[in-house]
Amino acid sequence: MGIIEKIKEIEAEMARTQKNKATEYHLGQLKAKIAKLRTQLLEPPKGTSGAGEGFEVTKYGHGRVALIGFPSVGKSTLLTMLTGTHSEAASYEFTTLTCIPGIIHYNGTKIQLLDLPGIIEGASEGKGRGRQVIAVSKSSDVVLMVLDASKSEGHRQILTKELEAVGLRLNKRPPQIYFKKKKTGGISFNSTAPLTHVDEKLCYQILHEYKIHNAEILFREDATVDDFIDVIEGNRKYMKCLYVYNKIDVIGIDDVDNLARQPNSIVISCNLNLNLDRLLAKMWEAMGLVRIYTKPQGQQPDFTDPVVLSADRGGCSVEDFCNHIHRSLVKEVKYVLVWGTSARHNPQNCGLSQVLQDEDVVQIVKKKEREGEGRGRFKSHTTGPARIADREKKAPLKQ
Ligand SMILES: Nc1nc2c(ncn2[C@@H]2O[C@H](COP(=O)(O)OP(=O)(O)OP(=O)(O)O)[C@@H](O)[C@H]2O)c(=O)[nH]1
Ligand SMILES: [K+]
Ligand SMILES: [Mg+2]
Missing domain, CATH: 3.10.20.30 (Beta-grasp domain)
Structure with missing residues (x-):
């Protein structure tokens, strides 16, 4: 059985399992199993260097921003407008097949903007050019998630899930959990905040799953099982993400207003050249x-x-x-x-x-x-x- 099939099987088992106090430990263990498999999935296939042909773009400037989104949401149109570098745009899906870099000059700094192929559900498991796109987004400082304002709000959740599956954490800070593996001494477990999502036994089980028998753990906040697994895995990338709703020229003003009010979101129209200056300002701020x-x-x-x-x-x-x-x-x-x-x-x-x-x-x-x-x-x-x-x-x- 391949890694993806194993993940699917565990996900199915989790879906079947009722969530209650009695199953909590088992579910935690399954989560850890999936996390381990996903980490295995991230290892580049033997004999390859990682990024892949058409995606090995040299870093340039003071920071790097990646355009991530479903096909035909307007990523290439946006790159052309913001950088002046032409990237082919068309009404059919998967117009862009490689990584196309452009440069934004802003506030006396140079920022590399990367246009990428559209990604779809299943990208984290290698569908389309998902793996390459994800590798490039991990190498950037900020992600601009480009969304079609006229399409389902669900797209944002689907893409977030795909990026989370490969260890990206958008607009989150690392969990406040101290974790240090030791050679001897067993497990020492402490917390400075009341814990409502996990207890000592659950953490022991997860550590057991990772074959960790000696470690020092200190929860400094009321963290979840997922947070704890993130800390053990240690390979998560925490990055800023702006949700860029393009094509607001084709939706009503009330819908525009709703989207604009969501956190970390910005509404634009490439066709009407609307709000692109605000987008640049927000992007620059996010880069810190x-x-x-x-x-x-x-x-x-x-x-x-x-x-x-x-x-x-x-x-x-x-x-x-x-x-x-x-x-x-x-x-x-x-x-x-x-x-x-x-x-x-x-x-x-x-x-x-x-x-x-x-x-x-x-x-x-x-x-x-x-x-x-x-x-x-x-x-x-x-x-x-x-x-x-x-x-x-x-x-x-x-x-
Ligand atoms: N109405 C409207 N259409 C737009 C806007 N921006 C881009 N488009 C159109 O959307 C279509 C797709 O644009 P692209 O820039 O190719 O989209 P993409 O996200 O790069 O697509 P892929 O490379 O295939 O993933 C084109 O027909 C654009 O003209 C906009 O602000 N409003
Ligand atoms: K397109
Ligand atoms: Mg494109």
């Missing part, structure tokens, strides 16, 4: 990029070419900033001056652990250089983002 302007000593800050950091990838501390410029820079730092929203006063003399925020200005003072040289020039600086000028008014620089 942090632009840092460098101010060389004795010179004005460079507002044209920011260093772009990300909390999700690499971090946003002063140390991350230094490493971004040069690997050995950290060793040479004497102190760092920071202007901006992360500074308690402007400028703040900061250490390497200071977490920077979007549009902060940073000046690195190296050990060998003369201290104070050129400082204060920033005060006479008049151009640049208004936010920084405002801050200076509120907290004038004394140096």
Whole structure:
């Protein structure tokens, strides 16, 4: 029996089993069995490298966004409109067969947008080009789930289920469960919150399913069995997703209003060029990029070419900033001056652990250089983002 058949069989057993206190442990065990099989399914087939032909696109820019959706919802039309790169669009399904990259220039940053083939129910089990599409979406920072506003609301649930089946978790944060495998000592189970979904026995059974006999577990919130399995599997990817309802030109205003009110959702029309600027703004916000302007000593800050950091990838501390410029820079730092929203006063003399925020200005003072040289020039600086000028008014620089 193949892996997919095994999963189907267990799913059927779960559907047959009534949910109550007595069957809870058995159901938990079945969930763990499915999770294990799905992880097996994710391993690339022997002799292949993973992504597959037509899908090996080199990363470019400060972040990557993937367009995921059913066929003919308007993904390619959207890519062409947002990036200027042409991707074939047509009224028939599966027009796009490979991954087509384009670039969005926004807020001084470059974002790689990826058009992909449409996916359908069963994509997680390899239907269509499901596996390749999913591998590419896992490599991105944000998913834009493109939906046809005139079609069933169920499409959103079906796609979410497909993505969850391969370990993607959309708009969720990792469960607050500490889990550490040990060599000896048995299982130690603790919680700092009252647990209403699981108990110790259930967790033991799931661990047993994974053949884990020594581990430390601490539930810091009222998590579910699924959360616990996610933590044990350890291969889940937590990412932001925006639900993009396209083709609002063909539905009524009340329906548009309903869709627009859902969380993480945005309504657009490629045909009428409606709301695409809002989409870009929301997408950029979801990426959580942090632009840092460098101010060389004795010179004005460079507002044209920011260093772009990300909390999700690499971090946003002063140390991350230094490493971004040069690997050995950290060793040479004497102190760092920071202007901006992360500074308690402007400028703040900061250490390497200071977490920077979007549009902060940073000046690195190296050990060998003369201290104070050129400082204060920033005060006479008049151009640049208004936010920084405002801050200076509120907290004038004394140096
Ligand atoms: N009414 C309307 N039609 C649109 C809109 N955007 C795209 N379309 C049409 O929808 C059809 C499908 O568009 P595509 O861009 O090929 O869709 P896709 O999601 O890339 O499709 P596949 O590559 O086949 O998965 C085309 O006929 C487009 O002209 C829109 O905002 N409103
Ligand atoms: K199409
Ligand atoms: Mg397409």
